[in-house]
Amino acid sequence: MRAPAALLQLYRLGILLAVAWLIRTHHARLRVEGDRPVRVEEVASWFTNAAGLRLDLTARGGFHVLDKAGGELGYVVRTLPHANRIIGYCGITDTLVALDSNGQVLGFKIRHSEDTRTHVGDVLAERHFRKTWNQMNWDQVAGMDLKQAGVEGVSGATMTSLAVAEGIVHRFRVAQGELRPQPVRWGTRDIGLAAVLALALWLSLANAEGRERWRRWFQWLVIGYVGFLNGDLLAQSLFTGWAKSGIAWRMAPGLVLFAAAAVLVPWASRRPLYCQQLCPHGALQEVVARHAPQHWRWSVPAALDRGLRWVPAALLAFVLIVVMLPLDFDLASLEPFDAYVIRSAGVATISVAVVGLVAALFVPKAYCKYGCPTGALLEFVRARGVNDKFGRRDWVAGLLLLAGWAMHWQHAALCQLTLGPAV
Numbered sequence: 001m002r003a004p005a006a007l008l009q010l011y012r013l014g015i016l017l018a019v020a021w022l023i024r025t026h027h028a029r030l031r032v033e034g035d036r037p038v039r040v041e042e043v044a045s046w047f048t049n050a051a052g053l054r055l056d057l058t059a060r061g062g063f064h065v066l067d068k069a070g071g072e073l074g075y076v077v078r079t080l081p082h083a084n085r086i087i088g089y090c091g092i093t094d095t096l097v098a099l100d101s102n103g104q105v106l107g108f109k110i111r112h113s114e115d116t117r118t119h120v121g122d123v124l125a126e127r128h129f130r131k132t133w134n135q136m137n138w139d140q141v142a143g144m145d146l147k148q149a150g151v152e153g154v155s156g157a158t159m160t161s162l163a164v165a166e167g168i169v170h171r172f173r174v175a176q177g178e179l180r181p182q183p184v185r186w187g188t189r190d191i192g193l194a195a196v197l198a199l200a201l202w203l204s205l206a207n208a209e210g211r212e213r214w215r216r217w218f219q220w221l222v223i224g225y226v227g228f229l230n231g232d233l234l235a236q237s238l239f240t241g242w243a244k245s246g247i248a249w250r251m252a253p254g255l256v257l258f259a260a261a262a263v264l265v266p267w268a269s270r271r272p273l274y275c276q277q278l279c280p281h282g283a284l285q286e287v288v289a290r291h292a293p294q295h296w297r298w299s300v301p302a303a304l305d306r307g308l309r310w311v312p313a314a315l316l317a318f319v320l321i322v323v324m325l326p327l328d329f330d331l332a333s334l335e336p337f338d339a340y341v342i343r344s345a346g347v348a349t350i351s352v353a354v355v356g357l358v359a360a361l362f363v364p365k366a367y368c369k370y371g372c373p374t375g376a377l378l379e380f381v382r383a384r385g386v387n388d389k390f391g392r393r394d395w396v397a398g399l400l401l402l403a404g405w406a407m408h409w410q411h412a413a414l415c416q417l418t419l420g421p422a423v
């Protein structure tokens with residue numbers, strides 16, 4: 001690669017890293033400045049007579065729950081900020097645990113989570129998981145080995161529920177001074193993803209004979225295993241969650257490897273590894289297009305094509321605004337990828353998935369070309385060879401970084417402007 005093209009690639013990777021760093025810094029600041037204090041209404045479901053909370057200044061660092069006369073009803077403890085390094089699928093979770101006046105756990109509730117909303121909903125809906133620690137005392141929770149205790153996580157929200165479980169045990173251990181370094185969990189799912197990745201690399205980089213035939217079989221593996229079975233699709237909700245809270249390399253090392261390869265292979269080799277081989281929604285669109293009658297094909301007029309190709313970049317700008325400002329919008333509903341986790345998929349994500357697949361009947365991979373912000377992000381970092389030049393997308397990326405920095409810098413003023421002075 002000639003020096004200018006190499007510099008351009010460094011610029012693109014630098015923009016990506018700078019945006020991720022900006023989001024991380026921004027949310028770290030928001031956590032410290034705007035941390036959510038525990039309110040007495042939050043404990044009312046456990047302690048109906050609760051009238052006040054008194055901070056416990058011992059190593060446990062929770063709150064005594066008091067009635068009107070100052071009598072002690074019980075105790076509550078929140079997992080953040082102590083568990084702020086325990087990341088589920090794409091973010092940290094603040095959990096509140098209640099203990100009765102005898103020191104036995106009554107239950108827990110999730111106060112706030114940066115994880116995918118539908119996954120959090122699944123965790124709360126699973127009664128058996130919700131009762132995991134009930135009747136245990138402080139020492140029993142702190143000494144718990146989740147694996148030995150058979151805590152497997154909630155189906156469809158495994159990483160989120162395991163992060164909640166680890167957060168609770170970790171929080172109780174903090175007070176015991178018994179913190180142990182958390183191991184990296186290499187489960188069957190991670191090994192499976194690593195194997196799929198190895199096959200994709202072979203298909204993408206080797207010049208094997210009959211590669212296209214193998215690729216068609218491989219697409220079914222990607223759709224079935226990566227998509228419907230695991231739901232391990234790269235998405236804006238995942239990337240922004242990692243940028244906010246940190247990368248889930250301990251809880252989901254296979255997915256982290258997947259994401260790293262999706263960014264770094266095209267960056268270094270020009271091959272769009274993820275979009276060409278590994279994305280279940282891309283593969284499903286190809287399958288749909290292959291089975292559509294030829295006479296259904298529609299050629300998009302050039303002017304419309306030019307206009308629609310800006311949509312993914314506009315969606316990336318929208319994602320940045322949602323992440324930097326306190327807007328209540330679930331990023332999972334912007335893309336079709338959560339639809340593969342059928343059990344917990346929301347209506348919006350299913351609608352985007354279905355519309356994209358119907359569009360593929362008429363325009364092959366229409367969603368990839370005209371709708372996918374994650375594809376646009378991966379395409380932005382992809383190398384284009386020695387004749388590569390600084391183009392429009394590089395200008396736009398630089399401007400987005402500046403816009404992100406402005407939102408960070410003027411955050412308070414922008415909150416007032418968008419949400420009013422009460423925020």
Ligand code: SF4
Pocket residue numbers: 274275276279280281282283367368369372373374375376
């Ligand atoms: S453009 Fe989006 S939907 Fe298409 S293959 Fe890439 S990530 Fe998947």
